[in-house]
Amino acid sequence: xxxxxxxxxxxxxxxxxxxxxxxxxxxxxxxxxxxxxxxxxxxxxxxxxxxxxxxxxxxxxxxxxxxxxxxxxxxxxxxxxxxxxxxxxxxxxxxxxxxxxxxxxxxxxxxxxxxxxxxxxxxxxxxxxxxxxxxxxxxxxxxxxxxxxxxxxxxxxxxxxxxxxxxxxxxxxxxxxxxxxxxxxxxxxxxxxxxxxxxxxxxxxxxxxxxxxxxxxxxxxxxxxxxxxx
Numbered sequence: 001x002x003x004x005x006x007x008x009x010x011x012x013x014x015x016x017x018x019x020x021x022x023x024x025x026x027x028x029x030x031x032x033x034x035x036x037x038x039x040x041x042x043x044x045x046x047x048x049x050x051x052x053x054x055x056x057x058x059x060x061x062x063x064x065x066x067x068x069x070x071x072x073x074x075x076x077x078x079x080x081x082x083x084x085x086x087x088x089x090x091x092x093x094x095x096x097x098x099x100x101x102x103x104x105x106x107x108x109x110x111x112x113x114x115x116x117x118x119x120x121x122x123x124x125x126x127x128x129x130x131x132x133x134x135x136x137x138x139x140x141x142x143x144x145x146x147x148x149x150x151x152x153x154x155x156x157x158x159x160x161x162x163x164x165x166x167x168x169x170x171x172x173x174x175x176x177x178x179x180x181x182x183x184x185x186x187x188x189x190x191x192x193x194x195x196x197x198x199x200x201x202x203x204x205x206x207x208x209x210x211x212x213x214x215x216x217x218x219x220x221x222x223x224x225x226x227x228x229x230x
Contacts, residue, residue: 045140053199059117060200071213074098089155096132096187097157099210103185104128104150114182116203127151131181131201132161134168135190142168143201145181185210 042050078093085093107114107128116123130149134142144164149157167173184204188196189212196209217228 043138043140045142049141052202056199056202059202060205062197062200064197066195070218075213089158091155091158091162093158094161095213096161096185097154099187099208100130100132100146100149100157100161100185101154103183103208104130107183108150113206115205116182117205118203125182127182129180129182131184131204132164133184133186134165136169142173142178143181143184144168144173144177145179147180184208189213 074095078095078098082093085091111124114125114128116125127148128150130146131143132146134144136142144167146152146157146160146164149160152160164173164177167177181201181204184201184207186196186198186207187210188198189210192212194214195211198207198209200207215230217230219226220229
């Protein structure tokens, strides 16, 4: 009503002001060309990996647990010994054989983890055939298998892990070198991941995922009370 009265008297209202304002300058950008998606055919290796992982989820109920481990002494020992180790054996001292060695001892204490499912049967394996996942330059993944790993000393594990990694990256692994694992280790920590949730490598019943090593403050109990360590 106020608007009608004002119009009759010739007065200008707020509505008039808004209506008579010039159109605002458009700040939108002109339409751009829509880029076409790139389509890449999956390699046979990548297809097989995908099929294997999907089937594993259908076969096994995946349950995860995460544990932090203090590796201060391991890091110190490796840093102090790696040059001497290489000069003596011509093999780089990496964390992988240390992890594999510890995993072998854990499996020997809990042998049920070194089993596989065959239909309605549980197969308890006498030897620990350790699968160690290796990332390839083309972003694929392959798992060479160290047969009877429990029979090897530390140097033997180091040599086998190093040789299999080289063969994997040069695409020269034999068929029998990638089959028959009874347990598998994967290491997303090399990409900076704190932990991973890997898919079990069938027909194994378990898989160990190793995260990155990080410095962090930790409270420890001492004879003098709690203390903070890094």
